Amino acid sequence: MTPKVLIIIGFLAAVGGVFYLSSHRGARDGGAPRGGAPATPTEVTEISFLYSTEKKDWVETAAAAFQRENPHIKVNLVGRGSLESAQAILDGREKPTVWSPADSAVLRMLESDWATEPSRGPLFATDGEGAPQPLVITPLVFVVWEDRAEVLQKANEGRAVSWKAIHKAVASDQGWPSIGGKPDWGFVKLGHTDPTRSNSGLQALLLATLEYYNKRSGLTVGDLLDPKYQEWVKQLEKGVTRFETSTGTFMTDMVRFGPSRYDIAVVYENLAISQIANAQGRWGNLKVYYPALTLWSDHPAAVLQGPWVTPKQKAAALEWLRYLRSRPVQERALAFGFRPADPSVPLKTQDASNPFTRLAPHGIQVDVPPVAEVPEGPVVRNLLTMWSRVVAAAR
Structure with a gap:
């Protein structure tokens, strides 16, 4: 090999070494290779989503998919009971950043309580994407062992299972035989959650009150002060041996322990859908019955207008809410027993696993009874105060 060739090879090796060291140093120091602009990590905006635990499975599934599609937004999920989160x-x-209780009654109550200090400004927007809008909906239902339900219906002249028929059986010292039930059934065992701690318990109390007054709307604070009504509520609640904080807890116990624990439970339709098939073949036939007047849990979601929410967080939160309200995510809510808030998504589909088709023999139905009007925040607050004074204080 000639000296000239050796000089050329040496020169090329030296140039290659310079390029290697330069690129290696750039990568180590965070710079872009080969003279490009410095690489900057993708900016991630974090938001917190405080939501009612009844929709936990649907929310967690949606959040996992959202994160994969939107790595620039991190959604921190915080599950809490609706009343607990409102107070917090x-x-x-x-x-x-975003709050989604189980229903509008709790949202209105917080809105009313928040407004007692006008200097804070409104907590929610009144219009636009950030204003409270439903995510999914589910009505309140009775879940009853079928033989017990037949007795309750006869006591109500063949009509739907009602609060007044339940009250008649609960208030009597004779228990089930007072309305034609079997003596070995004992006393009527009613299940609903603590209305001061759980939204389904609040809804149960509200529906019982509206049936007492034969009202669908227009409940007033004055109605709650009537001593005869208060005594009626006190007698009704004799049937509840324990006021759980979670609807899912006593629905599970109803299936696990059968009518020895609960004859009747007041739960969300989606929870009944998730559990009712597990009861068959254990203690008899467990069925869903829709009261003559029901309430929607409409799971509203709103971007809060507190000073802790930055413009970037608001923009990210709106993107998250748009995703939850998108048609594919709304369609997936069916698998979790929810009715989509999007009215264009059908409840009945060709999917064999669709619960609104599959569980029709167990009482699940597409059409629901008339829905009560949610009262204003001060009425809801006084309803809870009445219950605490009349029922909780007497325990």
Whole structure:
């Protein structure tokens, strides 16, 4: 090999070494290779989503898919009971970007409580994408062992299972035989959650009150002060041996322990859908019955207008809410027993696993009874105060 060739090879090796060291140093220092602009990590905006636990499975599934599609947004999920989360926001213990309680009654109550300090400004927008809008919906239902339900219906002259028929059986010291039931059934065992801690318990109390007054709307604070009504509520609640904090807890216990624990449970339709098939072949036939007047849990979601929410977080939160309200995610809500808030999504489909088709023999139905009007926040607050004074204080 000639000296000239050796000089050329040496030169090329030196140039290659310079390029290698340069690129290696750039990668180590975070710079872009080969003279490009410095690489900057993708900016991630974090938001918190405080939501009612009844929709936990649907929310977690949706959040996992959203994160894969939107790596620039991190959604921190915080599951809480609706009434607990409302109080936490009011006290300043929770400062979420987006809040979604189980229904509008709790949202209105917090809105009313928040407004007692006008200097804070409104907590929710009144219009636009950030204003409260439903995510999914589900009505309140009775879940009853079928033989017990037949007795209750006869006591109500063949009509639907009603609060007044339940009250008649519960208030009597003779228990089930007082309305034609079997003596070995004992006393009527009613299940609903603590209305001061759980939204389904609040809805149960509200529906019982509306049936007492034969009202669908227009409940007033004055109605709640009537001593005869208060005594009626006190007698009705004799049938509840324990006021659980979670609807899912006593629905599970109803299936696990059978009518020895509960004859009747007041739950969300989606929870009945998730559990009712598990009861068959254990204790008899467990069925769903829709009261003559029901309430929607409409799971509203709103971007909060607190000073802790930045413009970037608001934009990210709106993107998250648009995703939850998108048609594919709304369609997937069916698998979790929810009715989509999007009215264009049909409840009955060709899918064999669709619960609104599959569980029709167990009482699940597409059409629901008339829906009560949610009262204003001060009425809801006084309803809870009445219950605490009349029922809880007497325990």
